[in-house]
Amino acid sequence: MELSKVKKILIVDDDIDLLEQNKILLESKGFTVITAENSTEGWKKFQDEKPDAAIVDLIMEESDSGFVLCYKIKKTEHGKNIPVFILTSATYTTGFKFSASTPEEKEWIKCDGILNKPVVIEELLAKIENFH
Amino acid sequence: MNNKPKILIIDDEKGLRIGTQRLLEEEGYDVTAVETGEEGIRIGTRNDFDIAVIDLKMPDYDGLEVLQKIKTNRPLTVCFIATAFASYETAIQSTRLGAFGYIPKPFTPDEFLYQIEQGIKQRKLILESEKLKKEREENLLELASEKSRLNAIIKSISDGVLVINKNGELAYYNYAALKFLDLSDIKIGDKILPLLNEKIVQIVEKIFSSETILLKSYTTQIELKPDNELIVEAAATPIPHPDGTLAGVVIVLSNITEFKKIELIKSQFVSMVAHELKAPLAAVQGYLNLLTDEKINLPEEKRKDYLNRSLIRLKSLSDLVNDLLDISRMELKTKFREIEDVDIRDIIKNLIQFFEIDIKKRGLNLEINIAENLPTIKADQNEISRLITNLLSNAIKYNKDNGKIIIDISSSTNYLEIKITDTGIGLKPEEKSKLFNEFFRAKNEKTRGISGTGLGLSIVKKIVDSYYGKIDVVSEFGKGTTFIINLPINI
Numbered sequence: 001m002e003l004s005k006v007k008k009i010l011i012v013d014d015d016i017d018l019l020e021q022n023k024i025l026l027e028s029k030g031f032t033v034i035t036a037e038n039s040t041e042g043w044k045k046f047q048d049e050k051p052d053a054a055i056v057d058l059i060m061e062e063s064d065s066g067f068v069l070c071y072k073i074k075k076t077e078h079g080k081n082i083p084v085f086i087l088t089s090a091t092y093t094t095g096f097k098f099s100a101s102t103p104e105e106k107e108w109i110k111c112d113g114i115l116n117k118p119v120v121i122e123e124l125l126a127k128i129e130n131f132h
Numbered sequence: 133m134n135n136k137p138k139i140l141i142i143d144d145e146k147g148l149r150i151g152t153q154r155l156l157e158e159e160g161y162d163v164t165a166v167e168t169g170e171e172g173i174r175i176g177t178r179n180d181f182d183i184a185v186i187d188l189k190m191p192d193y194d195g196l197e198v199l200q201k202i203k204t205n206r207p208l209t210v211c212f213i214a215t216a217f218a219s220y221e222t223a224i225q226s227t228r229l230g231a232f233g234y235i236p237k238p239f240t241p242d243e244f245l246y247q248i249e250q251g252i253k254q255r256k257l258i259l260e261s262e263k264l265k266k267e268r269e270e271n272l273l274e275l276a277s278e279k280s281r282l283n284a285i286i287k288s289i290s291d292g293v294l295v296i297n298k299n300g301e302l303a304y305y306n307y308a309a310l311k312f313l314d315l316s317d318i319k320i321g322d323k324i325l326p327l328l329n330e331k332i333v334q335i336v337e338k339i340f341s342s343e344t345i346l347l348k349s350y351t352t353q354i355e356l357k358p359d360n361e362l363i364v365e366a367a368a369t370p371i372p373h374p375d376g377t378l379a380g381v382v383i384v385l386s387n388i389t390e391f392k393k394i395e396l397i398k399s400q401f402v403s404m405v406a407h408e409l410k411a412p413l414a415a416v417q418g419y420l421n422l423l424t425d426e427k428i429n430l431p432e433e434k435r436k437d438y439l440n441r442s443l444i445r446l447k448s449l450s451d452l453v454n455d456l457l458d459i460s461r462m463e464l465k466t467k468f469r470e471i472e473d474v475d476i477r478d479i480i481k482n483l484i485q486f487f488e489i490d491i492k493k494r495g496l497n498l499e500i501n502i503a504e505n506l507p508t509i510k511a512d513q514n515e516i517s518r519l520i521t522n523l524l525s526n527a528i529k530y531n532k533d534n535g536k537i538i539i540d541i542s543s544s545t546n547y548l549e550i551k552i553t554d555t556g557i558g559l560k561p562e563e564k565s566k567l568f569n570e571f572f573r574a575k576n577e578k579t580r581g582i583s584g585t586g587l588g589l590s591i592v593k594k595i596v597d598s599y600y601g602k603i604d605v606v607s608e609f610g611k612g613t614t615f616i617i618n619l620p621i622n623i
Contacts, residue, residue, distance in 0.1 A: 017415035017441055017445060021419060021421075024430075059407065089411075118418045
């Protein structure tokens with residue numbers, strides 16, 4: 001997906017500070033940002049707002065809330081066509097190694113990429129551009 | 133103690149009896165002389181004589197019969213047959229019956245003394261060899277009992293032990309090994325390798341195939357039952373012959389299931405800790421990045437807000453570190469505990485003063501009901517204080533503005549009951565079950581913006597548990613929560 005086609009980004013994170021920071025960062029790059037503080041709210045905003053991309057924190061109400069939300073988003077017609085990323089620090093801190101770089105991993109993880117915290121905006125933009 | 137050699141003379145001939153007795157006594161022997169065969173048997177079997185000189189022909193007994201009786205009962209007594217009717221047959225017969233010598237009568241004193249001296253030498257040899265024999269027997273006995281003791285020990289230890297000889301045959305086992313490996317039908321001598329877990333065979337083969345014997349164990353961990361139900365560590369060690377060649381392999385199987393479970397819990401805890409520590413750091417780092425990013429133009433109000441948020445997150449980080457240290461001390465039990473009579477009223481009084489400002493800020497109404505004649509409890513003042521602090525601070529934090537906090541303290545026969553009720557946000561049923569889990573924090577629209585480490589109640593529970601107390605929680609979402617703590621009065 002071309003960067004220019006992405007106007008509206010949904011960020012779901014239960015850490016209100018990170019939510020605020022990422023909102024400011026993305027807004028500074030000209031995106032419209034909608035936020036949600038938990039996966040229930042995130043799911044609702046996704047359906048209502050039909051964002052052009054979504055970034056979902058992994059550990060929220062449960063340690064896999066992000067996976068569950070991604071799965072739900074990717075099952076929808078709209079979700080299939082937009083990049084959805086999981087945002088986490090888990091890859092570093094838990095020793096639990098995962099990524100979404102191979103088709104097999106994308107198949108079970110149901111997301112289009114993993115973003116490590118804190119978000120490096122250039123990395124995010126590159127990932128959106130590489131979305132197929 | 134009389135160390136003189138003891139000699140028994142049995143002779144019916146009075147002159148000879150008295151003569152030899154006197155002769156021997158002059159030579160320093162301890163002599164008993166008897167007249168009849170019957171008396172000779174009686175005395176000779178009852179006492180341990182070094183030497184017995186038995187006359188062959190006596191009116192009541194045949195000397196050979198006396199000899200036989202004495203030898204049967206006292207095999208170590210050196211016996212001589214003395215006779216004037218020496219014959220080849222009686223000599224043979226008396227030797228067969230155990231006589232050491234044959235003294236033909238009449239004899240000269242020198243001849244007699246010479247025979248006695250020979251007898252004494254013989255007696256010494258007999259005693260010496262008897263002593264050695266006894267020692268050997270004792271050693272063997274000890275060995276035998278040592279072996280059975282070892283056997284009993286190995287059979288009863290909870291670790292499994294299997295010994296395999298170099299032909300791959302089972303040489304020894306204990307029941308724990310059979311249980312671990314599910315080998316009920318195996319017996320000594322059976323070829324065992326095909327029946328063993330592949331990983332065990334691999335470490336055994338490593339030893340068999342090695343050219344030199346290194347006294348080194350190979351270990352492997354095996355999940356014998358799925359889902360971490362039974363995990364054992366198998367250690368295979370070579371057993372060398374005295375000449376250095378390989379005799380076999382001993383395999384010890386230890387149940388490490390519990391250890392593995394703890395390891396897993398520990399690593400999950402460490403992951404959680406790392407994650408929880410990283411969250412405030414990432415937040416502060418993020419704000420600082422925003423504040424220092426020249427391309428992002430932030431209004432002054434926002435800048436102040438972000439700095440304040442950073443301070444709040446750093447405070448929560450330092451609280452978290454302190455809570456973690458407390459938990460770690462509690463777990464390691466390195467925290468010095470000073471058990472004394474604790475009056476809960478004093479603790480409540482002090483804490484109310486401490487929280488006064490917070491309570492006022494929120495406009496909370498505090499009600500304290502303390503029963504009369506409240507007993508003291510044996511406890512560590514700091515721990516009980518920490519327990520009440522955490523509960524009270526929650527009751528303030530998770531209350532609604534102008535709400536109420538009720539503290540009820542009462543006692544029953546065995547317990548002191550502390551009830552802390554708030555009229556705050558309450559818990560959803562699904563949150564209640566996770567309440568005491570480390571790092572659990574109810575996350576909903578009402579808890580947004582309330583800081584906490586997620587360890588406060590976990591610490592409360594640990595303290596209560598350490599006093600064998602009880603903790604209950606009654607809560608309704610949107611209405612409020614009551615924590616009920618029961619602490620034993622006499623621990």
